[in-house]
Amino acid sequence: MTSSRVDSGAAEDGAWRELATPPHSPMRAKIAEALFRRAVRPLDVRVVLPGGRWLGAGGPEAPCMYLRRPAAFFHRLGVDAKIGFGEAYMVGDWTSDALAEVLTPFAERMATLIPPVLQRFRRLVDRRQPADEENTVDGARANIHRHYDLSNDMFATFLDETMTYSSALYGSSEEALTTAQHRKIDGVLDYAGVREGSEVLEIGTGWGELSIRAAQRGARVTSLTISEEQAALATKRIADAGLADRVDVQLRDYRLSEGQYDAVVSVEMIEAVGADYWPAFYRTIGERLRPGGKLGLQAITMSHDRMVASASSYTWMHKYIFPGGLIPSPESIETGLAEHAGLKLRAAREFGQDYARTLREWRERFTHRWAEVSDLGFDEVFKRMWEFYLAYSEAGFRSGYIKVRQLSFGR
Template structure:
């Protein structure tokens, strides 16, 4: 039987620096760029199954009466934000209240499905001049990775507890057919990863990316001895409390350590949705680490969010809203990119795989519903309405990516030859 420790009060002070992020400011944008953005936006929505309502009664889009609605409250500010940087401005406009929607995830799904051609192809050649590039300080060096992790995962344990299930698992669940129980689906996902790595009694297991300890607890309950690595001080603190309450502290060691600093030899390695925080420059180092610490004959259970390979190549240098406000330094992989990194930098081979994309859409729907339902308790810890709109847009934006099939999440079982 799996223990589900109760949630504990946040250990961070209400004035935690990570909470005091500035909201979106009015962008500097020429009237020509704002006009161009207005024309491109109108072109993009004219064939989408959505309804766009503007002040004065004008309607755009090809959606019928049951289609999701986007209400543009302040057209001038909205177009200026798009003109300044469309990849960031669209989300900032939602944060600022320049537009609203009755169902943002449903609204964003058609946009995600048409991501490759929302901008007319003749204009896409200008991407290199108009797209912002990743800031140098967000590169995932050992120091940069710690700063990036701090900005997201050290926001507040209470914030995450407000929308996650009782296992505090912050990654895609795996639902059984006909069962919409999020907690059961999260435990099923964890078991799936542990099975891919063949974790059992006596296994020496390394986990890269602790989260709040759910996988480490589950592995220890199988009889494994677990070393788990995190860069988040907040996560480490709460994970150790949860591990102790589950009665497995004698079998789990939580280390505040970068994956590049991992040492020792292990029968199995697991890593769930951590590789997205590594960055393309460091993919070789990450996969080499898996290979280096794994004993011959050992196995890896890996869960990763993926995107189409052609979109990875087209957007890999772009700095987007999700980077600026949610995951600084983040970079999704594609399945071919994972396969290439494994082949070029390790002795590992991909033995098994499964796709959970639709399950992630359901997971995100649960999270967004829980977040909005529990917003009063989140607000009481010091977060404002701009943060609420930011977090709602983040969850809806991601849900749309998985609902449309633009994004996927895969579980991979990797093996290392015995000789």
């Protein structure tokens, strides 16, 4: 796959042709089936097989995973479990009417699904990240292009009016997504000490809402992005808000940034940096901050031991959604910013369940407006890919396997 944008058609056509025929590896498929049956035995799900038999510990009300083509499913799982499980959903080898609910029990036991005695062999079967997905200056631009340059119109079908593609921070169960997104943005700006007269560097523009919000406080913002589609729409949205004189959107890699600022802000961009490039990212932040300046950071995180265990893995998420990335641990962020930028943690908040809710809202909007997405040239395989991505992510936050944090750093 070089792009997620596809022509209309089935899995046999165009960019999805590689998925049409499952891999063939009888021995691995047999092992995969045995491990899968063992893994689902204690889970609160029902894996329903053709003919009506089912696996798992779930009762009548448990979420169901319908295994339509078991042979193809186990061959995909056997050849590469971390990619094959999602690909099997993309092509319909298995389905579910409660996708996030099915995936959540798997996420809750992610660290123990494979028996410990077999985990020592993971390095023999784990695929390595392709060299062309490394986050060099050129590689990072190519990786970002594959996801964020899909189509502004496509993203607009499921994001709220702020075009904010990161976790909201809800104040109540009834609160609208837009209000919750503004609360999230305000939290990051507060953590960075952004106020009237502040000079702010934003690393990762998105579609411009944080820059707009900061400029409305009276700040001047330099915002960096390497997505051409995002830069174009962000610039337009900023101009439409009457703030073009206060915000400068630059198509520039963070490593090529210049100047010093009172505040640096970055929302859910660190996950795309890649572990090998975190030191450069942290050094850049330190170099851009004036004495007394603050960093406001929002980051998806995972536990340190899971980060270390998964650091070299190449997964479905890398192949289809976010190439080149790695979710950091809170410890790695704190240590890295101390060592490479001379910054110390001053404040933090965690709100992973808010991300689960955000993702569910996005998925419901995406599904409800699928006809509009289809009209943009995306097919049914893309639909299942995007559904799996959003539900898989929601399950990760629901289970606590991954979390999201806002962090404030200063010298």
